[in-house]
Amino acid sequence: MDWLFNFPFEVNLDTDAIDQAVRGFAASYSSFFDGIKSALTNFVGAINWVFSYIPWFALIGIVFFLSWKAHRRIRSGIFYSLLLCVIGAFGLWGLMNLTLSIVLAGVIIALVIGLPIGVLISGSEHANRIVRPILDMMQTMPVFVYLIPAVIFFGMGSASAVIATVIYSMVPVIRLTSLGIRQVNAEVVEAACSFGSTRAQLLFKVQVPQALPTIMTGINQTLMMAMSMVVTCSMIGARGLGNEVLIAVNRIEISRGFVAGSAVVILAIILDRLTQGWFSKKEESGGEEN
Amino acid sequence: MSDIIIETRNLSKLYGLRRDEAVEMLSKGADKDGVLRKTGVTTALYDINLNIPRGEIFVIIGLSGSGKSTLVRCFNRLNRPSSGSILFDGVDLMKMSKHELLEFRRHKAAMVFQSFGLMSHRNVLGNVAYGLEVCGVSREERETRAMEAISLVGLEGWEKATIESLSGGMRQRVGLARALANDPEVLLMDEPFSALDPLVRNDMQFELMDLQKKLNKTIIFITHDINEAFKLGDTVAIMRDGRLEQVDTPAAMSQHPANDYVRTFIDGADKTRVLSVCDIMLKPACLVRLTDSITHAIREMQTNGVSSVYVRGQSMRLKGILTIDEAVRAHREDLSIADVLQADISTVPEDTLVSDVLPLAAGARVPIAVVDESGALKGIVTKAAVLSSML
Numbered sequence: 001m002d003w004l005f006n007f008p009f010e011v012n013l014d015t016d017a018i019d020q021a022v023r024g025f026a027a028s029y030s031s032f033f034d035g036i037k038s039a040l041t042n043f044v045g046a047i048n049w050v051f052s053y054i055p056w057f058a059l060i061g062i063v064f065f066l067s068w069k070a071h072r073r074i075r076s077g078i079f080y081s082l083l084l085c086v087i088g089a090f091g092l093w094g095l096m097n098l099t100l101s102i103v104l105a106g107v108i109i110a111l112v113i114g115l116p117i118g119v120l121i122s123g124s125e126h127a128n129r130i131v132r133p134i135l136d137m138m139q140t141m142p143v144f145v146y147l148i149p150a151v152i153f154f155g156m157g158s159a160s161a162v163i164a165t166v167i168y169s170m171v172p173v174i175r176l177t178s179l180g181i182r183q184v185n186a187e188v189v190e191a192a193c194s195f196g197s198t199r200a201q202l203l204f205k206v207q208v209p210q211a212l213p214t215i216m217t218g219i220n221q222t223l224m225m226a227m228s229m230v231v232t233c234s235m236i237g238a239r240g241l242g243n244e245v246l247i248a249v250n251r252i253e254i255s256r257g258f259v260a261g262s263a264v265v266i267l268a269i270i271l272d273r274l275t276q277g278w279f280s281k282k283e284e285s286g287g288e289e290n
Numbered sequence: 291m292s293d294i295i296i297e298t299r300n301l302s303k304l305y306g307l308r309r310d311e312a313v314e315m316l317s318k319g320a321d322k323d324g325v326l327r328k329t330g331v332t333t334a335l336y337d338i339n340l341n342i343p344r345g346e347i348f349v350i351i352g353l354s355g356s357g358k359s360t361l362v363r364c365f366n367r368l369n370r371p372s373s374g375s376i377l378f379d380g381v382d383l384m385k386m387s388k389h390e391l392l393e394f395r396r397h398k399a400a401m402v403f404q405s406f407g408l409m410s411h412r413n414v415l416g417n418v419a420y421g422l423e424v425c426g427v428s429r430e431e432r433e434t435r436a437m438e439a440i441s442l443v444g445l446e447g448w449e450k451a452t453i454e455s456l457s458g459g460m461r462q463r464v465g466l467a468r469a470l471a472n473d474p475e476v477l478l479m480d481e482p483f484s485a486l487d488p489l490v491r492n493d494m495q496f497e498l499m500d501l502q503k504k505l506n507k508t509i510i511f512i513t514h515d516i517n518e519a520f521k522l523g524d525t526v527a528i529m530r531d532g533r534l535e536q537v538d539t540p541a542a543m544s545q546h547p548a549n550d551y552v553r554t555f556i557d558g559a560d561k562t563r564v565l566s567v568c569d570i571m572l573k574p575a576c577l578v579r580l581t582d583s584i585t586h587a588i589r590e591m592q593t594n595g596v597s598s599v600y601v602r603g604q605s606m607r608l609k610g611i612l613t614i615d616e617a618v619r620a621h622r623e624d625l626s627i628a629d630v631l632q633a634d635i636s637t638v639p640e641d642t643l644v645s646d647v648l649p650l651a652a653g654a655r656v657p658i659a660v661v662d663e664s665g666a667l668k669g670i671v672t673k674a675a676v677l678s679s680m681l
Contacts, residue, residue: 191407194366195421195472196395205423209411 004244026152028176033153039160040105048101056093060084063270070277080270087263092241095260096267099240101159103226107166110222114170118177118218121271128178143229147236155236164233169225180211220275228267229258241267293339294582295476295508296365299336301374303360303532306331309372322531333532334360335371339529340537347502347509349523351516351555356513357532365510366399367391378476396425400469404481406461408453414464415449416441421472432471433615439471440464440503448525460488466498470505477509483518495522516559520544528552540564562645562680567638570679571660571669574600580609584621587612598656601631608659611635637661640668644679651676 026033036273052063060081068077087096121128146167148161184207192206208215241264248257292523304312312331314326314336337358342348350537352358361554363369364376367383376383378398386394396471408417418439422432440449462482469477483491494570499522502509512520520540521525528535528543535555536548544561547553576594580603591599591614598613610633620630637659638647650658657670 086401146557174602183406185407187405187407190368190422191401191403191468192409192420194395194399194401195424195425195468196392196397201424205420206409210409212411250369276385 022149022152033142037154037157037159040162041157043109043199044101044105044158044162047104048097051097051101056088060088063274066274067277071282076277078274079180080273083266083270089158089201090263092244092260093264095240095244096263099230099242099264099267100242101236102161102165102238103223103230105158106169106226107163107219107223107227109162110226111173111219113166114173114222115177115215118174118215119208120179121174121180122181122207126280129156131174135171135174138167143168143232147232151236158238160236161229161233161238164236165229168229169222172221173215173218173226175217176221177211180214180218181207183214186212207212216275216278220272223271223275224268227264227271230264293343295344295379296340296342296510298338298340299375299379301335301340301361301364302333302372303357303369304331304333304362304372311385313373333357335364335532338374338534340534340672342508342510343525344508345506346524347499347511347522348498349511349513349519349526350474350529351513351519351526352529353514354529356529358514358529359480360532361509361529362512363399364478365478366401368401373452380553386477396421398474399476399478400472400474401478401480402462402465402469402482404484406465408461408464408468410453410454410576411450414445414451414453414456414467417453417464418467418471420447421468425472436471439467440614442470442505443467444497448592459494461501462486462494466501467676470501470652475508477507479509481514482513484514488535498522516556517563519570520556520559520564528555529641541566545569560645562648563643565644565679566640567647567658567660567671568640568668569644569646570675571671572643572657572675574657574667574670576600577602577667578627579603580625580631584617584625584627587627587673588614588621591617598657600667600670601627602667608661608665609633611656611659613656621680624664635659637665637669639663644676647671647676 051059064077064081065079065082068074070076087093117131121131143164147164150163150215154163188206188210189202192202198207204240230240230242231236231245232242234240234246241260244260245257245264248254248260299422302313302316306312306329308329309331312325312333316333316336320328323332325333331541338361350358350361360369363385364371365378365388373383373678378394383391385395409420412420415433415436419436421434427435437449440446443466445460445463445467446653448456448460453464456464459609462485465482477638483494495518498509501507511519511522513522523540524538526540526543527537531553531562535554536543537547538546541564543552544556544559544564547556559676576590576596576599578590578601587599587601591597598611601609601612603609610631612627612631616630616632619625620627635656636654637652638650638661640660640662642660647658651671651673654673657672659670660668662668
């Protein structure tokens with residue numbers, strides 16, 4: 001009865017050959033990948049350079065002001081700037097800046113690529129049919145699987161971390177941009193067309209502004225996804241808070257892990273509330289002038 | 291410039307793959323359902339031939355699914371007809387290039403939508419100025435022109451308001467102002483008042499007629515409400531299953547419906563608002579001159595079996611009414627018609643709507659006289675004629 005429960009045949013994948021091929025590919029186009037690598041490293045470095053020139057009190061002041069304006073309560077301003085002080089008090093200020101640089105670099109690239117793709121697949125059923133399965137794959141493929149080729153092509157370091165972050169975090173902004181534009185009231189689109197809008201006018205004067213709340217949710221989600229990659233990325237050589245967590249895990253230092261982990265959470269909360277508060281404020285002010 | 295602004299020739303719009311087969315079936319008189327069953331083709335419009343006169347309110351009416359919205363969207367090519375042609379001032383819309391079509395939409399025809407189609411991310415001014423903005427009009431000029439349109443529809447002071455803060459009626463005013471801001475030749479209105487409550491709808495209808503008089507635009511108005519159609523329309527076109535049933539003036543249509551469908555459709559209409567007194571007036575059977583003798587007047591009434599007679603002066607000018615009682619008294623006392631004439635009688639102009647003479651007719655003991663501008667008697671309206679016109 002074995003034949004009923006054992007799958008009848010097996011294909012022997014020559015994994016060695018595949019690995020060889022990938023390595024060979026990486027080696028023969030190394031100048032290309034090195035170019036990308038140095039561009040990404042420089043991008044992260046530039047952001048980090050900016051952060052390193054912002055004095056600690058100025059950053060706290062910015063967070064205070066933005067969250068106060070976003071939530072229109074001085075209480076939230078105080079709360080979120082105190083949270084930021086906690087990170088500083090833990091002695092993680094420099095590491096936080098490193099982490100922020102990689103996350104922001106990843107998010108900026110994800111938005112630059114993701115927003116146009118979202119717009120494209122909102123307007124074309126063909127493009128949608130091609131892109132959708134790719135998005136599904138990007139979302140469900142275990143992160144570690146593409147960490148390996150990333151390291152092969154771009155080596156250990158922030159460049160690989162940025163690429164992994166981009167792949168992982170780009171999906172929500174694409175999906176929600178497309179969804180937002182598709183959900184714009186058909187009569188509004190018709191009205192815009194009836195007044196002789198060109199394709200570009202329709203997109204930038206009507207569809208994108210009307211879809212903005214949904215697009216903003218996508219951007220917020222992309223930011224959160226990027227934050228969730230912080231620890232994973234430290235495995236391929238990204239420095240920063242994630243690396244602290246990784247070291248703590250390796251050495252089983254509970255308190256060190258906890259402190260660094262809390263800093264990641266705090267950073268995520270601040271980024272989330274700042275972006276979210278800002279968008280919902282925009283929506284509210286729409287109905288305010290009654 | 292001819293009097294016809296839009297002309298359609300054999301306009302058809304079919305959805306589906308086997309359209310040639312469907313056209314053949316339709317040309318042999320098959321109906322929409324039969325065509326759909328046999329070929330899977332949906333007939334939205336078939337063989338529409340219309341002439342829309344310049345400066346009119348042209349109403350297209352039909353039940354939902356009759357193709358009226360599809361038709362109006364053909365006039366600015368939001369829908370592309372499958373076959374046939376649409377001539378706008380003699381230019382075929384179907385042969386326009388992309389650029390020409392944009393220019394056409396920007397300057398010639400503007401549309402007003404059932405659920406307004408307003409952009410919630412812009413305030414009233416931003417919405418009204420949109421059409422000018424896409425034409426590339428400078429900010430200053432478009433805001434000036436948008437403000438003019440806003441004041442035309444009576445929304446001054448609201449230009450900075452958000453769309454969410456407006457009521458339905460006000461939102462549609464914004465929609466109307468947006469369409470007017472571009473100063474188009476034709477306004478296409480797709481059931482613009484259907485989403486409004488009855489009182490607001492009434493106001494808007496009135497204001498639309500007022501605006502039309504002021505601006506003298508051609509308006510193509512879609513509705514499913516026969517009363518609205520008859521109230522607004524100079525000409526009304528009834529559609530059914532993608533075909534035209536009848537195109538006529540409201541009065542002609544209610545007096546001579548082309549077929550049973552039209553008859554049932556307009557049965558719901560209040561005809562007293564369509565018919566004017568000249569549609570129901572009679573020629574007075576007996577009439578005497580001011581200079582006639584009393585005996586002649588009495589004899590006239592006797593022969594015609596009536597108890598009062600209208601008295602005219604020179605060239606049919608109405609002088610008054612003479613009742614039999616007064617005539618007999620005059621005969622006994624040897625007076626002339628002029629002495630016993632009842633001069634202050636109620637008269638109505640020819641174009642008065644029947645609905646407006648209802649209260650007068652209800653209280654009248656004698657027929658109402660219909661006169662033209664010079665005061666000449668054109669006919670009389672009896673109580674019976676008024677009341678029977680309501681049926």
